[in-house]
Amino acid sequence: MSTFVDIPVGSDFPLQNLPYGVFSTANKVNRRIGVAIGEKILDLSVVATFYPEYVQNALRADVLNELMELGYDAWNDVRRITKSLLTTGSDLHQNTELQKIALINQSDAQMHLPAKIGDYTDFYSSIHHATNVGVMFRGKENALMPNWKWLPVGYHGRASSVVVSGTPINRPLGQTQPVDGADPVFGPCRLFDFELEMAFFIGGPANKLGERVTTKEAAKRVFGFVLMNDWSARDVQKWEYVPLGPFTAKNVGTSISPWVVTVAALEPFAVPNFPQDPKPFPYLQHDEVFNFDINLIVDIKPEKGTQTTVSQSNYKYLYWTALQQIAHHSVTGCNLNPGDLLASGTISGETSDSYGSMLELSWKGTRTISLGGNETRKFLQDGDEVIIRGFCNGEYRIGFGECRGKVLPTIPFEN
Template sequence: MVLKSFIEVHPDSHFPIQNLPYGVFKRQPDSEPRPGVAIGDYVLDLSVVASAGLFDGPFLRNSHCFNQPNLNNFLELGRPAWKEARTTLQKLLSAAEPILRDNAILREKALVPTSEVQMLLPIAIGDYSDFFASKHHAYNCGVMFRGPDNAINPNWFHIPIAYHGRASSIVISGTDIIRPSGQGHPAGNSLPYFGPSRKLDFELEMATVVGPGNELGKPVDVNEAANHIFGLVLMNDWSARDIQAWEYVPLGPFLGKSFGTTLSPWIVTLDALEQFALDAPQQNPSPLPYLAEKKSKNYDIALQASIVPAGQKDAHVVTRSNLRHLYWTITQQLAHQTINGCNLRPGDLLGTGTISGPEPDSYGCLLELSWNGQKPLSLGGTTRTFLEDGDEVIFTGYCKVKFLGIFSFSLLCDFIPLPTIDCLTRLQGDGYNVGFGTCSGKILPSLP
């Protein structure tokens, strides 16, 4: 039996009752931020649900976590509270439950059309790290700058490489990004170039939202890491490739990354994604014991990046990738972040790095797609090697469940080999999406 909501949800919606991603919104520009979950074309106001006493389980009954301007207090409660909330909300929104369905006054207060709200960053982000976890991306970048014989440094296969980002410049989807200025490589014997970036790029990524943290000096076991992960968001870690290329030796990215990072507004929980888990790629050589997982898994999340060129209305798809291509899993990333005793806190963010697939149309950034400017992309009568002022970049991501007769393919996964499932899910059929919505930003000219 497929769970159905009393709220009509379009088959193409990213937000059926099986998803219920968390975000933070305002009803009016001057109103207080409040947590909510997405259901179809509505946001369910969790502060209203809590005030009505409908969270009556042991973990949430006396909690004020949904009367906060962000989700950090809820994240800190951990998986038992998250599961309790999910069970309660799916019951309240189900077609068979009358409490909300038949109470017009409560329903009017609790359900707000998405078109009438302003979405905000859902978490207070204390710290942010960005990994380099895609083998295809690492190889392509290495070939461009070092050649195929030395494309990936030997340490990459033993350690999830990352750098610390800048949490203060993380913004919500829809926020404009001002083209950064900085230094670039000098030409010949001249001084370094200084001015607006000439190689502004997007990076198709996802990011882990940390739930309960760990004490300083006490690493998280890789096989327990999932209990410290609340969910995932789409992320665009904008990059100024020319600034980055001049500055990154010897200490890595700095000004070429820290000018802006865009997040999608909805956090999709690991519980909602669990039915889309699949085996991660085999790692060779085997990781060191602290990174060796009993079950190493990724998630089958289809990702897409589109560009609306300046002066045009239509979006042009430039890449299609998938989270399944990650070499280092999100749990390995979290465990590695803490192995030296580093303490994580609720709301911390761990980016995956650019997610590229094996084929040219699955590369996750313009650096790869245009091969560092050598192969311009055709976009509806214009071309791009890197982003120009006025360009808008839009990411989407979703998982899809389809049905064969009365059986859901997701229910058959335990009985049919994965290659067969991959083939079957390409058939036509009714089903639902578990999606992330969109993550977008438009490039504005650099400041004078």
């Protein structure tokens, strides 16, 4: 199949991708759902009548939650018809007047959060990241906590501070303990960090409180994936996390890419699940391959300097799959709702150039990272912009666009 829409060489958004996003334009400020194709956005509200009646209201909505809730079969119907509309010779191809209002330049669009996020959970599913952090703080003999290979470790995050790519993040204030054993001090975070992550949106009708979602059912509950940067105040986190875990060090902001790439688009890039030993409990076991070869790149662009790649990792390094994350999250009967966001945790690879955070890249501040010229870093400075990209490469490229965020100075504290 070929499309009549021009697709630049190396585009993240060929006909095989068709990710969803929510956008607005200067001349039409209401938010609506679109699909990325090349450098265009197909406005689904304009072409909604081409789809079955049962999905039309969802395509005219201003967030993706209603489409997410319709479930797996509806997603397949929408994807199939969208691909048909964008194919050479389609009704849309032959209607040039309709094209003028249905196809929007991405450069003219402002992107928004794709869903109303009711709840956000962050996991800790990269064995290389967990091992690195454990070695730093506990030594090689106790790198992984005893429970780590038995369950997908996670914590409940703050949904209200999840923001779309391009939203600046102010350096947070907080309590820190600069010297072990001394009294804490209050002031701007000194060890500000990024975390290279991916996340997925829950779809399908919500399970009722008390009902579990099995690993077999979970594949039809994954609507699609986004890139994520879970900004972290490392010095604040060190002081506050005992005994209940991350709190204000993690609620300063969580950036996600605006385009939601579906599982259907990623399936051609599936790779074997990460080997697991010991064998998980039966409720966490599944034979289905649900791991993907997604290249992940992190660049840092200083305010007055050169954009430099500091990490090249891959989604395939995750020990626990999305299906296992869903099954464990709901094993107690926790109800998962359409639009809930579940994140991977920092994704690090096996080598030092594939670590997914400054904490690891600088090895707790003992190493210096070169950004070209005379610029070096151990942690993020004000004015730094972090740019995360993700893509699959094969006969064609499936990309996620970018997840960007710039560090702004601390907002002064006033009594």
